[in-house]
Amino acid sequence: MDRTIERRKEQRLYCHWPVWFTEGLGKMLYQGQMLDISSDGVAFTCHPEKKFPNPGQKVTTHFNVPHLGLDDAYDMTTFTRISHICRVDNIGKSLRRVAVHFDEPLDLKPSKLKAVNLMLGKDPTPQ
Numbered sequence: 001m002d003r004t005i006e007r008r009k010e011q012r013l014y015c016h017w018p019v020w021f022t023e024g025l026g027k028m029l030y031q032g033q034m035l036d037i038s039s040d041g042v043a044f045t046c047h048p049e050k051k052f053p054n055p056g057q058k059v060t061t062h063f064n065v066p067h068l069g070l071d072d073a074y075d076m077t078t079f080t081r082i083s084h085i086c087r088v089d090n091i092g093k094s095l096r097r098v099a100v101h102f103d104e105p106l107d108l109k110p111s112k113l114k115a116v117n118l119m120l121g122k123d124p125t126p127q
Contacts, residue, residue: 010038012036012037016033017064018064019032019033020032020061020062020063021059021061030049030052030053033046037065039109040105041083042063042083043097043098043099043100048096054085055088058084060082060083061079061080061081065106084100086100
């Protein structure tokens with residue numbers, strides 16, 4: 001039986017937003033689709049390239065998280081984080097699921113953001 005050990009210390013926010021990642025300044029920029037995010041890391045899917053992405057590699061990740069701005073209007077906060085790849089799972093021949101851990105955590109907990117929960121149709125009040 002395939003069991004995944006949960007290592008995150010907080011609840012994940014499951015979403016399908018774009019994420020961009022690169023091996024470094026001046027290197028090719030790749031796009032993926034975010035699967036979930038917490039203040040410590042993000043998981044996403046992407047198309048595999050030669051020898052990239054692989055566990056242990058450093059990457060720079062770029063992504064946006066919605067929040068409520070003035071007059072309760074939706075706004076986006078852009079984040080850039082240096083990260084290291086913790087895990088890569090092949091999903092068939094043309095897709096990989098990648099988990100990265102941020103070197104510096106986000107200053108917010110995405111699963112607790114009122115705007116995100118309202119946008120996804122979830123109850124933002126704690127259980």
